[in-house]
Structure formats: structure tokens, C-alpha cells
Amino acid sequence: MADIFAKHLPPLARAMTEAGPRPFYRPMATAGDGEVLVDGVRVVMTACNDYLGLSGDPRVRAAAARALDRYGTSCSGSRLVCGTLPLHEELEARLAAFLGREAAIVTTTGFQANLALTPLFGRGDLVFSDMANHASMVDAIRLGAAEKRLYRHSDMADLERQLTADTGAAKVIVTDGLFSMEGDLCRLPELTALARRHGARLVVDGAHDIGLLGAHGRGVAEHFGLPDAVDLYTGTLSKCFGSVGGVLAGPADIVGYLRYSARPVIFTASMPPATVAAALAALDIIETEPERRTRVFELARRLEGGLRALGFDTGDAGESVTPIVPVHIGDAELCGRMWKEVLDEGVFTHAVVAPAVPMGRALIRLSLQATHTDDHIARILDAFAAAGHRLGLRDREAVGVR
């Protein structure tokens, strides 16, 4: 008879003991803005999503410390029962106003904000999902009773074909706003037109774009000048907001319904007080310091240009409007080696391999923060130049996965 541990242990054990560059689960300590300590060595951090550099901001830290002192470490209960502080309600009202929605719920993580959509994915309904959507959206659909229709990444013709084939059922299109692995945006104008034409609702996961895109940081809808395009937003407070938590924002009746029906809201402990206060302080900064957004985009474009000049493939030239710069490598093993070489040169990056990207499309993902300095950019470019040279990767033809 098969033993469940014996069945699953071999691949897991192999993965864990594998002698290799060990890009994952690497312990590290924050050393300050844009840098971390890895094995006691100070390196430039380009793997995290603290795009506005707020997780270390003194104002955000002080707000978290005050809430910790006042309310303790945890509410030890769900929002429904004893886990709602006035701070949670304040954050919800502020986020709803910021996103121009009637109401919002905050969840303990961004992952849970997507899982909280599940009551809307009912039997007989159809969910149309971009193939590159985040794992939390994939799981939300799995947990729901609706039928799933996957469309090729940002392929509007494929989506339209599938929308046309299915009439009668209640429909919803779900998409990431900013696809975080390669740094491309969803095609919001086309998505909203298709949604309206086919009577579908549009849900956008703004995990990476809320706080960042648009003149006021309100996300992809503001970026595209389409404030009413999105029916329901989900998002995270762990990236631009320098905290931890999630948000779901939309019409008051739907948000009210989800408050009482979404199991990832009802059956889990609420956001701890310090993280709520940190997110509120971050929102103050997001609303008043647009220069942080300008700075991170400027740094990203400079880095992208520098990497291209070195012969690396950074994807679609000039179209990128995000702080994410992908360096396409292709082969996963080569990507791991490159990751290690770059780390040895003093830069911690994110090696992205399948299943986060399709097989054969491994890449090194660099994400910048408003608090990175000009010197950091120079150090990243020097590291890629040296590492790429050692691995023979500086000629785009040799890397060529596109």
C-alpha cells in the first residue's frame, strides 16, 4: 500500500538537498534601504516588491510601533467576531476612497483577498482567466463552483472567441493588473470593452499596480484613464504599502455580501494592528509623495537601458512602464548559475523558473525601489556585466529565448 510520505518525499528531499546555488528560502536580514545582509554580506536587494521603499520608512515604522503598543500583537480572532478594530474600518474607508469604490474589505493577506472572491464563482457561472494570473487567483477559481475558461496571456482574440462561444451564463473576467514576472500590463481598454460587449464583470488583481501606476497611484485603471473600467479590485498591502494584508474593493452590496460569505475573511484571524497602522501610514505617503513613483520608474528605465546596452534581453523595448526589469535567460539551470554569479557580485535577484513562468522561459527578475540610489544601479549593471561575461551571456543571440 502506498505511503503518502514515502510517495512525496523523494522529489521534495531532492529539491531541498540539491547542491546548487540555493536561490530560495535564503535567510537574510534587512540592512537598510535597498540592501540586505545575506550570509553576513551586504548586497543590493532587487528581488522584493517594496516598490516605493516604504517598509523601512520611519513614519510607517513609527505608526506600526504605536499600534503595537496600544493594541498588542494580534486581535486573535476573525474580523467577524473580535478581530475588527476601528483601525481596520478606517483603512477600509480610506482604501475605498483611494480606489474610487463604494466599499472595501481588508483581508489578512493579498492571497486571501483573491480567495475571498470564491462566493462569486457559483455553479453555472463562467470565469475567464488570463493564463498568467497569479496562483492566488488560480486557487480562487479552483475553490469556486464556476466553470473555468483560460485564455492565452493577454490574447484578446482568444478571450473574445471564448466569450462569444458561451452565452447565457453569468460571466466574469479576472486578470492581474500588472503581470509581475515580466512586468507587462493587462490590456485594460480591450478587456473593459469586451466585458461590456459580452455582459461580463471585470475583476482586476491590482497587487502590483495599486499605489504605483497612474498619476495618483490608483492603479491600472488610472494609468489607462479608465476610472470606471474595473468592477471589483483585489490587491495586496505587502508591496507598495510596505506592510502585509489584502484588499477587495467594489460596490457596497457586493462587498457586504462577501463580508458574510467569503470563508477566507470569516474563518481566519484579522490583520494584526501594527500591519493595519503601517498600511494607513503608507497610504498617507502614497497620496502625498508622487515623486516616489517618478523616481522608481526613472531608475527602472535607466537599468533597463543599461542591461540592453550590455547585450541582455529585457523583453519588449521601450514599452515597459513598471519598476520590473526581466532579464530573459531561457534555460532554468543556466538561470540558476547566472543568479549565483550575480549574487557573488553583490546583487540579490529573483530567479524565476517554471511553474512561475512557462518551461524554457526562465528569467532573472529585477524589481527596483524608490529608495535605491544611483550607485545601486551602477552596482547592478557592473554585476551583470561581470557575471554575464563569465557565463558568455552578453550576446543577445546566445541568450535568445524570444
Ligand SMILES: Cc1ncc(COP(=O)(O)O)c(C=O)c1O
Ligand atoms: C498578483 C498577485 N496577487 C496576489 C498576491 C498575494 O499577495 P500577498 O503576498 O499579500 O498574499 C501576489 C503576491 O505575490 C501577487 O503577485
